[in-house]
Amino acid sequence: MPTNPVTANPLAPAWLRVPADANALTSGLWPASTSRNSAGELLIGGLAATDLAAEFGTPLYVIDETDARTRAASLRATFEREFTRVGTSVGVYYAGKAFLSIEVARWMADAGLNIDICSGGELAVALAAGVDPGRLGFHGNNKSLAEIDEAVRIGIGSIVVDSAIEIDRIAAAATRHGRVQAVRLRVNSGVHAHTHEFLATAHEDQKFGITLDDAPTRVAAIRAEASLRFLGLHCHIGSQIFGTDGFAESASRLLAVHAGLLENGPVPELNLGGGFGIAYVDSDTPSTLDDLASRLADIVASGCAELGIPLPRIAFEPGRVIIGPAGLTLYSVGTTKAVEVAGPAAASTRLYVSVDGGMSDNVRPALYGADYTVRLANRVSTVDAALVRIAGKHCESGDIVVNADYLPGDVAPGDLLAVPATGAYCWSLSNNYNYQGRAPVVAVKNAAAHVLVRGETIADLLARDTGLLTSPSSRTSPTSHTSTTTADTTR
Ligand SMILES: *Cc1c(COP(=O)(O)O)cnc(C)c1O
Numbered sequence: 001m002p003t004n005p006v007t008a009n010p011l012a013p014a015w016l017r018v019p020a021d022a023n024a025l026t027s028g029l030w031p032a033s034t035s036r037n038s039a040g041e042l043l044i045g046g047l048a049a050t051d052l053a054a055e056f057g058t059p060l061y062v063i064d065e066t067d068a069r070t071r072a073a074s075l076r077a078t079f080e081r082e083f084t085r086v087g088t089s090v091g092v093y094y095a096g097k098a099f100l101s102i103e104v105a106r107w108m109a110d111a112g113l114n115i116d117i118c119s120g121g122e123l124a125v126a127l128a129a130g131v132d133p134g135r136l137g138f139h140g141n142n143k144s145l146a147e148i149d150e151a152v153r154i155g156i157g158s159i160v161v162d163s164a165i166e167i168d169r170i171a172a173a174a175t176r177h178g179r180v181q182a183v184r185l186r187v188n189s190g191v192h193a194h195t196h197e198f199l200a201t202a203h204e205d206q207k208f209g210i211t212l213d214d215a216p217t218r219v220a221a222i223r224a225e226a227s228l229r230f231l232g233l234h235c236h237i238g239s240q241i242f243g244t245d246g247f248a249e250s251a252s253r254l255l256a257v258h259a260g261l262l263e264n265g266p267v268p269e270l271n272l273g274g275g276f277g278i279a280y281v282d283s284d285t286p287s288t289l290d291d292l293a294s295r296l297a298d299i300v301a302s303g304c305a306e307l308g309i310p311l312p313r314i315a316f317e318p319g320r321v322i323i324g325p326a327g328l329t330l331y332s333v334g335t336t337k338a339v340e341v342a343g344p345a346a347a348s349t350r351l352y353v354s355v356d357g358g359m360s361d362n363v364r365p366a367l368y369g370a371d372y373t374v375r376l377a378n379r380v381s382t383v384d385a386a387l388v389r390i391a392g393k394h395c396e397s398g399d400i401v402v403n404a405d406y407l408p409g410d411v412a413p414g415d416l417l418a419v420p421a422t423g424a425y426c427w428s429l430s431n432n433y434n435y436q437g438r439a440p441v442v443a444v445k446n447a448a449a450h451v452l453v454r455g456e457t458i459a460d461l462l463a464r465d466t467g468l469l470t471s472p473s474s475r476t477s478p479t480s481h482t483s484t485t486t487a488d489t490t491r
Contacts, residue, residue: 358392
């Protein structure tokens, strides 16, 4: 039941095409198992979105387990094939900050991936999953002394040194625990990439890493510590990157320094970071994994050949490309509102559709101006498509989930909506704005669903508020001075 094609609404952004059918699920945007059943309902993992919403409520994060596992395994296999072709090996680290739960950590370990963490909390999740500490990498520009000590103590595989100060700290922790700690050195290559663009400067004005010029001195300091073992340089040039030009520029800068470092000792690895992009909307055109892997392998191989140095072992740290497309979010429509907007020629109408979540479960549109796609999940409709903006329920006019897309114009309260590609950087960035409890995450597979992380209840939200420790009678007591003192000492 396709909708009739309509003419573009002048309020729509230039990149947004009017869909031939506003019910269609464009391939590449949706978790692999997504389709519609004969009733027009969205199906994921063999389950109807309406049944998932009825069982778990909305907003609801849904992860297609088979898709996530397949993406992890095929990324590793593809990269291994291509780097073996050019004569070296590759290690893949799943960037846990994209989305980490105990079970997801196990999926990644099962697929043969290592895991990057960047806090004591993420470390605790990976350890709770039973992941071998030797397969964890630790990032961050301000790891606490306690975090460094714990990571070294449990035998973490590698720590990325982000500043000169950290060299002493990690060396001291390793000495304390009688270990030799493997470390990488994060450098700022001056290359910053996003979608099709990249910017190359001497070095970026940002908080991560040290400049390439400083690298030889810092590596000498690392090599001078008996409790440290230098693995190689590390660089992460950005996120949501569609091509390989930025990686080529960054790799060539890194390899020149890497070659110099070889004169004074071994440099077994080179870590080129993550950042591989995914499609959020129809017009997004990320590279395929096959293209990425083969071009990156060629870039590294030709760079080393030009310098006349042996190929190091290569490492990558993808997050988004593995888990992002495997997830979607379900929302219920609460209200709709047609808003007349004055245009240069004539007034146009934008249909605001408000859902039961928003910037608490997906802050990316508010934080980065990120674009998303939306479709009806409980039905299809033949009514002409209308330009919609999916708004959240929070007290912020920038609380937008989908800035612009077309939906059948009869979208109404009670409808269920699905927003694809929310597997990465949505739950992990979720928050309690307006005391909205975080939404649950469920995994679906073979027509069964199970909870990965339960949602927050009102009781969860109140549990950490120490006001509950003061009895109602003392709060209203006229001798409030005494009760305040009591409350203070209780804290
Ligand atoms: C965020 C991050 C990644 C992962 O980025 P994606 O865009 O999710 O692939 C990898 N490495 C570092 C150092 C990061 O900060």
